[in-house]
Amino acid sequence: xxxxxxxxxxxxxxxxxxxxxxxxxxxxxxxxxxxxxxxxxxxxxxxxxxxxxxxxxxxxxxxxxxxxxxxxxxxxxxxxxxxxxxxxxxxxxxxxxxxxxxxxxxxxxxxxxxxxxxxxxxxxxxxxxxxxxxxxxxxxxxxxxxxxxxxxxxxxxxxxxxxxxxxxxxxxxxxxxxxxxxxxxxxxxxxxxxxxxxxxxxxxxxxxxxxxxxxxxxxxxxxxxxxxxxxxxxxxxxxxxxxxxxxxxxxxxxxxxxxxxxxxxxxxxxxxxxxxxxxxxxxxxxxxxxxxxxxxxxxxxxxxxxxxxxx
Amino acid sequence: xxxxxxxxxxxxxxxxxxxxxxxxxxxxxxxxxxxxxxxxxxxxxxxxxxxxxxxxxxxxxxxxxxxxxxxxxxxxxxxxxxxxxxxxxxxxxxxxxxxxxxxxxxxxxxxxxxxxxxxxxxxxxxxxxxxxxxxxxxxxxxxxxxxxxxxxxxxxxxxxxxxxxxxxxxxxxxxxxxxxxxxxxxxxxxxxxxxxxxxxxxxxxxxxxxxxxxxxxxxxxxxxxxxxxxxxxxxxxxxxxxxxxxxxxxxxxxxxxxxxxxxxxxxxxxxxxxxxxxxxxxx
Numbered sequence: 001x002x003x004x005x006x007x008x009x010x011x012x013x014x015x016x017x018x019x020x021x022x023x024x025x026x027x028x029x030x031x032x033x034x035x036x037x038x039x040x041x042x043x044x045x046x047x048x049x050x051x052x053x054x055x056x057x058x059x060x061x062x063x064x065x066x067x068x069x070x071x072x073x074x075x076x077x078x079x080x081x082x083x084x085x086x087x088x089x090x091x092x093x094x095x096x097x098x099x100x101x102x103x104x105x106x107x108x109x110x111x112x113x114x115x116x117x118x119x120x121x122x123x124x125x126x127x128x129x130x131x132x133x134x135x136x137x138x139x140x141x142x143x144x145x146x147x148x149x150x151x152x153x154x155x156x157x158x159x160x161x162x163x164x165x166x167x168x169x170x171x172x173x174x175x176x177x178x179x180x181x182x183x184x185x186x187x188x189x190x191x192x193x194x195x196x197x198x199x200x201x202x203x204x205x206x207x208x209x210x211x212x213x214x215x216x217x218x219x220x221x222x223x224x225x226x227x228x229x230x231x232x233x234x235x236x237x238x239x240x241x242x243x244x245x246x247x248x249x250x251x252x253x254x255x256x257x258x259x260x261x262x263x264x265x266x267x268x269x270x271x272x273x274x275x276x277x278x279x280x281x282x283x284x285x286x287x288x289x290x291x292x293x294x295x296x297x298x299x300x301x302x303x304x305x306x307x308x309x310x311x
Numbered sequence: 312x313x314x315x316x317x318x319x320x321x322x323x324x325x326x327x328x329x330x331x332x333x334x335x336x337x338x339x340x341x342x343x344x345x346x347x348x349x350x351x352x353x354x355x356x357x358x359x360x361x362x363x364x365x366x367x368x369x370x371x372x373x374x375x376x377x378x379x380x381x382x383x384x385x386x387x388x389x390x391x392x393x394x395x396x397x398x399x400x401x402x403x404x405x406x407x408x409x410x411x412x413x414x415x416x417x418x419x420x421x422x423x424x425x426x427x428x429x430x431x432x433x434x435x436x437x438x439x440x441x442x443x444x445x446x447x448x449x450x451x452x453x454x455x456x457x458x459x460x461x462x463x464x465x466x467x468x469x470x471x472x473x474x475x476x477x478x479x480x481x482x483x484x485x486x487x488x489x490x491x492x493x494x495x496x497x498x499x500x501x502x503x504x505x506x507x508x509x510x511x512x513x514x515x516x517x518x519x520x521x522x523x524x525x526x527x528x529x530x531x532x533x534x535x536x537x538x539x540x541x542x543x544x545x546x547x548x549x550x551x552x553x554x555x556x557x558x559x560x561x562x563x564x565x566x567x568x569x570x571x572x573x574x575x576x577x578x579x580x581x582x583x584x585x586x587x588x589x590x591x592x593x594x
Contacts, residue, residue: 018594057435058594068333077438081334091433093353100352107345108437110337112325119329156437157329 006033008160008191009054013063016049023049025215026063031160036182036192040202040297041212042309047195048088050212051164054193055085067160081109084158084190088165090149094138098129101137102152109156119155126181127151143174150181154190161185163194167201179204197309199297211297213305223297230303231295232257234273238266238280238287248285255279260302267299334438342439346447347454349430354455364415365459366466369408373467376400376527391529394558401472402553403526405464405481409489410546412459414517416452417496418509424448425501431592441588449494456489457482475559484556484570488549491573494580501587520546548572 009031016024024046031037039047052058053065056072056079065072067079092101099120106116124130127147137145146166153161166182167175182205186192196202202209203223211219211226219226236256240248246261253259256270266287270276273292280290301309328334337345354361381396391399424430434444460482467473473481499508523533524546530538541547552569555562 055436057432077440078333078336080436081328081336081438082331083436085436087429087432087436089429091429091436093349093428093430095356095428096352104349104352105433105437107348108434108439110325110328110335110341110345110438112322115325115329155329156334157331159331 007031008033008068009037009193010066011050011054011063014050014053014060014065015062016046016053016058017061022215024053024061027210027212027215027217029210029217029220031191031193033159033191034186034189035207036186036194036205038193038202038206038209039195039212040197040199040206040209040301040309041195042197042301042307045197045212046215047197047212048164049215051162051193051195055083055162056080057085081156082159084153084156084161086146086149086153086161086163086166088168090145092137092145092148092152095136097134097136098140098148099124099133101148102155105152106155111156116155123151123154126154126184128177141174143170143177146170146174146178147181150178154185158190160191160193163192165195165197167196167198175201199301199309202297209297211301211304213301218304219300226297226300227295231299232269233271233295234269234276235293235295235299236268236270236273236276236280237291237293238268239264239289240266240287248287251283251285252280255283258303260299262308267302269295269299337438339443342443343447343450345439346434346444347451349434350448350451354451361415365408365412366462368411369404369463370466372404373401373470373472376404377467377472378470380527397470397472398474398557399554400527401467401470402478402481402557403550405460405467405485406488406549406553407521407524407526407546408463409456409460409485410492410517410520410549412456413452413489413492413496414513416455417493418500418512419506421448421497421500422503422506425591431588435592441592442585444592445497445584445588449490449497452493453486453490456486456493460485460489473557475557477559477561478557480556480561480566481553484549484552484566487570487573487577488545488553491545491549491576491580494577494584496580498580498583498587501584501591520544525550545573545576 007030011027011029013026013028014024015022015026027050039050041047049058053060053072054067056067056076060072068082070079072079102120102123103116106119111119124133127150129144129148129151132140132144137148140148167178170178182192192205194205206223208222210217219230221229242248245263245266248266249259249261252266252268256268256276258269260267268276277290277292280287298309324335377397377400381400384390384396390396431444435441464482499512523537524541524544530541530547533541548569552566552573555566555569
């Protein structure tokens with residue numbers, strides 16, 4: 001198995017600087033054929049800059065990057081011919097119709113007009129936009145535009161689909177429709193690489209992910225592995241009648257493995273959340289509300305960086 | 312049965328571009344045509360609006376300056392250097408119109424493709440590169456200019472604006488003049504954040520150029536110190552070349568001299584445009 005056969009993307013010490021600002025600070029990762037690989041991190045973590053380098057639209061400042069075994073610096077067009085790109089901001093022409101957007105984009109990949117029309121029909125079905133084929137893009141909902149962007153990115157039958165914050169700004173229902181489409185793509189063998197600052201999206205979609213912060217990768221693994229490694233099984237969330245939740249932290253020492261103070265609540269990490277809640281009650285501490293839930297990637301991120309994903 | 316071999320191979324090649332594995336590369340022509348295809352779809356939607364701008368306003372100039380003012384000039388002084396005023400001003404308006412088309416096609420639309428609908432970014436995520444995008448868009452602008460100029464020349468001919476078939480040379484000269492503006496303006500636009508720079512370009516560059524580049528009266532009428540300024544502007548060369556081409560007795564050395572200067576503006580503009588586009592779009 002040579003590199004480029006099963007490892008589709010490989011980065012070593014990948015770095016991106018803009019003037020004096022380092023957006024991506026020497027990251028290593030590898031994406032294997034058929035998997036869904038994610039970059040999880042807050043805004044400004046360097047996810048999009050990484051993604052734009054992987055998409056061969058932003059030159060690498062330092063380190064090494066290979067896609068299909070090829071170097072973006074010398075083989076950019078050949079690599080991009082095999083990629084599908086869903087940028088953070090839709091780059092559709094809203095004055096044109098839904099199908100015109102697909103036709104035009106297919107032509108950029110050198111597909112014939114006949115072929116572009118054939119494929120557009122199938123992709124509109126896939127994106128559930130067939131009824132809107134002849135409509136202008138502008139009045140479509142955010143979710144529809146996003147699905148059109150995804151349909152467009154598939155016009156060249158890409159082997160890797162790059163999705164930069166695919167569902168940011170969409171309502172929950174639109175997000176679920178989109179996730180369903182992405183699942184189908186993955187099952188059909190397309191390798192997905194996505195960035196997100198939604199831990200639920202990362203948990204839903206990613207087989208493997210890296211957690212990014214300040215341009216660096218701070219952890220790597222499957223969502224389950226990361227939760228197991230960096231968090232407890234359950235979390236007890238406590239709210240108190242106070243402006244300063246930190247005041248209550250000393251009262252909770254030893255209840256769980258660890259306590260995190262947030263502006264609006266306290267998180268007690270424990271393998272048995274209910275037992276922890278009983279212990280809090282036994283100590284005579286009376287929160288306004290208490291809730292036991294399972295650990296998520298949000299907790300992983302909080303533990304690794306001391307901050308929340310979405311500020 | 313003889314089957315042309317080129318078609319199936321072309322089809323096979325484009326089919327392979329949507330299949331996993333290394334894809335057959337696009338030729339330079341295919342890359343530019345893909346960009347032009349996009350602009351054709353855009354023009355198909357917008358041609359009605361642009362017809363008014365591109366066609367009616369030069370016709371108004373033709374009527375007011377050529378026919379109205381022309382009658383006065385011809386009666387008083389027998390035309391300009393013996394040429395009836397209409398024949399003097401029409402080749403100049405042809406070249407000037409191309410400048411306005413260049414202005415119209417190289418400012419808001421280009422900035423829009425950079426900032427607003429980000430059409431260039433969409434293109435650059437595909438096998439297309441910065442040069443393909445630039446060449447494709449500039450060729451589309453040149454095509455647009457050719458059509459607009461041809462229509463206007465046909466109308467001007469009906470009014471008796473040309474005295475010789477050599478005037479057909481005004482068409483390529485006008486396109487060259489227009490591109491001598493379009494290419495540098497593409498470079499200028501790629502450096503803009505908002506549209507305020509366009510107003511400056513419009514008021515302090517285009518309008519004075521139209522008025523003082525020998526369009527409506529010979530540059531010799533200007534104060535002596537202003538005359539060398541006119542020589543530095545592409546419009547004066549375009550207007551002079553257009554006149555040299557339309558006169559029936561084509562003055563080739565003069566025509567080619569002006570054309571060479573226009574080509575120089577295009578060449579320098581290209582050098583700047585490639586750099587501006589790369590700096591703006593590839594970060």
